[in-house]
Amino acid sequence: MSLFERRPYLGGRASSYEHPGTGEVVDNCQHILLGCCTNLLDFYDRLGVAQKIRWYDRLTFMLPDGRVGEIGAGGLPAPFHASSSFLKFDLLELGDKVAIARAMLAMMSSLPEDRGKSFLEWLKSKGQTRHALDRFWSPVLVSALNEELENVSVHYGAMVFRDAFLKSAEAGRMGVPTVPLSDLYGVAATYITERGGEVHLRASVDSFTPLPEGVSVSVNGEELVFDYLVPAVPYQGLEKILPETQESEPIRAQLTEFRSSPITGIHLWLDREVTPLDHAVLLERNIQWMFQKSKILEGRIASSHAPLGAGSYLELVVSSSKSMVNMGRNEILDLALRELGEFFPKAKDARVLKATVVKEIHATFSPAPGLEKYRPSPLTAWPRVFLSGDWTATGWPATMEGAVRGGYITAQTLANVRGDEQSFLIPDLPPRGLMRLFR
Numbered sequence: 001m002s003l004f005e006r007r008p009y010l011g012g013r014a015s016s017y018e019h020p021g022t023g024e025v026v027d028n029c030q031h032i033l034l035g036c037c038t039n040l041l042d043f044y045d046r047l048g049v050a051q052k053i054r055w056y057d058r059l060t061f062m063l064p065d066g067r068v069g070e071i072g073a074g075g076l077p078a079p080f081h082a083s084s085s086f087l088k089f090d091l092l093e094l095g096d097k098v099a100i101a102r103a104m105l106a107m108m109s110s111l112p113e114d115r116g117k118s119f120l121e122w123l124k125s126k127g128q129t130r131h132a133l134d135r136f137w138s139p140v141l142v143s144a145l146n147e148e149l150e151n152v153s154v155h156y157g158a159m160v161f162r163d164a165f166l167k168s169a170e171a172g173r174m175g176v177p178t179v180p181l182s183d184l185y186g187v188a189a190t191y192i193t194e195r196g197g198e199v200h201l202r203a204s205v206d207s208f209t210p211l212p213e214g215v216s217v218s219v220n221g222e223e224l225v226f227d228y229l230v231p232a233v234p235y236q237g238l239e240k241i242l243p244e245t246q247e248s249e250p251i252r253a254q255l256t257e258f259r260s261s262p263i264t265g266i267h268l269w270l271d272r273e274v275t276p277l278d279h280a281v282l283l284e285r286n287i288q289w290m291f292q293k294s295k296i297l298e299g300r301i302a303s304s305h306a307p308l309g310a311g312s313y314l315e316l317v318v319s320s321s322k323s324m325v326n327m328g329r330n331e332i333l334d335l336a337l338r339e340l341g342e343f344f345p346k347a348k349d350a351r352v353l354k355a356t357v358v359k360e361i362h363a364t365f366s367p368a369p370g371l372e373k374y375r376p377s378p379l380t381a382w383p384r385v386f387l388s389g390d391w392t393a394t395g396w397p398a399t400m401e402g403a404v405r406g407g408y409i410t411a412q413t414l415a416n417v418r419g420d421e422q423s424f425l426i427p428d429l430p431p432r433g434l435m436r437l438f439r
Helices: 038-047 083-087 094-108 119-125 130-145 154-166 181-185 188-193 235-241 246-255 329-343 345-349 400-417 433-437
Strands: 002-005 016-018 025-027 053-056 058-062 068-072 174-177 198-201 205-211 214-219 222-226 260-270 279-282 289-292 312-319 352-365
Touching (some): 025 260, 025 352, 038 188, 038 400, 068 083, 094 154, 119 130, 119 154, 130 154, 130 279, 130 312, 205 235, 260 329, 312 329
Antiparallel strands (some): 016 025, 053 174, 058 068, 205 214, 214 222, 260 312, 279 289
């Protein structure tokens, strides 16, 4: 097997690099996972990096006025395991909680089908209040799916809450990598080479030509022939390398239905610690998440320019950051620091030692209503070419779990075509407690 990667490192959109302006290693975007991500966890086990994930059982939500609320699992059986913390959640009024409970009950038995309706429309039909939308549904979903509620299919919107919030306490645990993403995923190169494969970095696949008994692939201008080809690239990248033949037209037509959504990460190295929290969901502002990476990352100090243990390295995240695409670095930093000071007053007196803004313009595909029917299976018009990627028909939205499922599904399909009935997909976490009644 030969793997060709156009970048100098593996990981694609889940990678890290040494930023030339700061000299610091930064992720291109903060990544988290949930306990329900069974295939991603299996992938980590295969690579030997499962211990590089730190798990959290509770989420902290904050308003700019300083009020804080937590949601986490308690001792009750699913789907009521988070009920105690939810009832004590001070950022919502009783009417908001009743509305949320009504919608949760509606999705317990089954997921609504994608028939062109947005999740926002569905929520409004269930009588959701403004605070329920702004302080619960939107913060969770925009972070999970990288899209606004009005652009999210009802199926995937409900799937996030049913799988993570209702099925079991284990499913909703949040995992955060304790190492830079390239340290997490870069070991895949060793995994491949130890099993007889080859990894070629800075190797760009320009095009491919199906042959009767193989596939001709142009890599950096050189023509190579392989038995099979798996172009595991974003949907935008696939369009560029498809053959200029009639067989390509159906997949080209499917690709035109996809839209991408950006994520912006703001990295700040401060001369002091401004909060004891590892992370927090920030409500009703542009900034949606704070991760204190100097607390999360293993063996990292805040900055080489701060006294040992005195500084803090924060990453602030804005999902679905369409409004920031055309904003300049300084404008984004000014906005981020202003909002950070609202949530954490100590930040107003902190000195910024270093700062950078990382925009991932095509971070994920948008899980729009009606898109599901355009997501392709691994099989193509060419018997020896198999598609893979988070945007293919994985059954999941654009997440790392979706990406791994895409890889496993493609491997399984290719093996089956060759007469090997091997299965790779890991089953979903089983429902617990009373949720076992709703399979």
